[in-house]
Amino acid sequence: MSGLVNTILGGPSGGEGRVKVYRPKVEVKLLKMVQRREGQAERYSAAEREIDLTPFLGDVGGIRTTKNLYEAAGGFSISFSDQRHPKTLDTVAAMVEPMDAIEIRGAREPHRYAGQKLPLIMRGWVSDVERAEAIGQDGTPQRTVTIQGQDAGKFWLIHQVIYEIAYLQDVPFLDLFRMQAATGVDVSFMPVSQFITQLTERIVNDKVRKLSAFSSQQVKPFRVSATVTEGIASATTVASVQGPIWQIAEIFADRPWNELFIEDEEEGPLVRFRPTPCRSLAGDFIMPGATDPGRVDIDADAVVALGLKRSDAQVANFFWVPPGGSMLDTSALVNTATLQRGAPLDQQHGNNRPELYGVRRMQVQTRLLPDGLSGLPSRAPTEAGRRQGGRTVVLWHEKRAAELKAMNRDNAVFEGGSATLRGSEELKVGRYLRLTRGDLTSEAYMTRVSHNISPMQAWTTQVSLERGTGFIERTKRRQTAYFAETTRGPYSQ
Known part of the structure; x- marks a missing residue:
């Protein structure tokens, strides 16, 4: 049974109250890209391209996804007891290959999505598959399958600019224009948003199209949302840089003034390049062109653990x-x-x-x-x-x-730290988390989000937080905030 159950409980005075009982639902799907025949990789040609891994999770399986605002790619790990697939009659581990695709979907309240797909948590690509075997103390064999991989940011890491390849392929170019010759990116000075767009469309999406052609499976290309309006970039300034495409993109991302990260969306992966949405003490955006990135509202009942601190480590004048x-x-x-x-x-x-x-x-x-x-x-x-x-x-x-x-300049009063929360598909990096405890409301920016899902058992989410306003909001009150934050919720007892 999935969905939301309203349970009637007797109150301390004989009255009745309603308590939400959450029954999250998760789905994991394997999308076959690669087939291995006699040890050699080739295009997958079998009829069954989409394989539902959800039934294999059982009540002992686990799913973990992690996304960091400051890293190219997020990661996932899926583990479950080894089982025989009903069609191949072989271990599920034998069905999975590196660069096969994985879709992880889930919802805390699945009834909200009746008749629709569950929200996408991560769409990624397998990096390795492991089948671990051991004999328990009682002599019973124990076998576990673990599938690990990265989200679409993996494309930006595995594809690299290597100038020696251009030499070997007899591509003519002057040293100053090696970037153009190797990638097709213009060498003229251009707005930085245009440069990031060219990297995406001319290099990375070209690799995506080649993978689609190899696998005969449609792979959704990257879309770009580049809203940075200040700054000029030129490929000539990194003419000697070799390495992952993401390394070149990061050079011109110009952090901390801007943000560059990849989001999983239903329509395909989105390269988001925007001014950093930092707020001042007055609540105004600091960077020109910055806009509200959105927020997730929670209350104290959704908090499993919370640890925030203020420090002078990043104070500067x-x-x-x-x-x-x-x-x-x-x-x-x-x-x-x-x-x-x-x-x-x-x-x-x-x-x-x-x-x-x-x-x-x-x-x-x-x-x-x-x-x-x-x-x-x-x-x-x-x-x-x-x-x-x-x-x-x-x-x-x-x-x-x-x-x-x-x-x-106000780093001494902003809070940073981490929180363990009731799991939710709405928790994503690059958004503000707004927490209401009693009559006190504060917010903090989510820079890292890790979902830990045990089907039929628990779903928790760990988030890393920056620029928290909890202390700032406390200083605005004329009376102590200690009692204000305990007027409602678990701390009101």
Whole structure:
């Protein structure tokens, strides 16, 4: 039985109350891409392309998915007792191959999705399959199958830029344009959102199309949501970089000013590139163009464990954004002009005063150029052009430093930590978690989400939290918040 059951319980005074009893539902499907014949990989040609693994989970199986905002790919692990498949009459482990696809769906209240597919938790690709065998103390054999893999971010990791391959394939190019020759990405200066879009569509989706052709199974291409409006990128500035495509994308993501991550959606994986949605103490977005990423509302009843702390570890009052390697002879200009204006200093703000915390520097490098440049300032054809280009670069670095300061000057009062929550498909990275305890409401940003599902037993979700406002909300109250947070919920007893 799945869904929501309203159980009638007698209250302490003889009255009746209703308690929600959750019966989560989960589904795991294997999508065959690869067939192994006599030890060799080939296109999967059997009729049954979709294999339901849900029945094999039983009551001892387990599913774990993990997604981190700062990593290219999320991961999954599925384990269950080894069983014989009714059609092949062989172990289920023999049916799974690396680069087969896995879909994991689930819902805490499945009745809400009657007649529809359950929400997608993760769509990924198998990396390894293990069949572990042991003999128990009672002499009974124990066999377990474990399938592990990564979400669609795996494509960005396994496909790499290797210039030696271009040499071997006799691809003509000048050293300065190796990136263009190896990938097809334009070398001209372009808005950074356009650059990320080209990486996705010209490189990664090309690999997706080739996999689809090999497997005769439609693989959904990456879509792009790139909303960063500031900053210019050029492939020439990373002409010598080799490695995973994600490594190149990260260089121009320009964290912490922007976010770059991949989300699983029904229509296919989405590359999300956006200004970081940090809020100030007043609740306003700091970065230009940042928008509300959405939130998940929970109350104290959904919290299994919560640990938050404030620290001075990330306190700074000197914010410095040095020129990147692409700035060439403008480095001295940026350094001198910025220091003369005193722009990096922030020593009169209450939450990072040097009298309390000492003089601390936060230094982050930007790899982007200011809008409007068509080339590096040092290559401008006239002296006037060089001066104007240099001034543009100086102002860009000062602006980046001001934004870095705005995002980090109040680190002493924001909370960070982790929470274990009642499992829910709505909990995802890149959203705010808004917690209401009694009459006190606060929020924090979710940067890591791990679902742990034991079918027919339990579903919990661990989240990592940043920029929590719990302490800030407490300081706004004229009366103690201790009693306000215990007016309702489990702490009101």
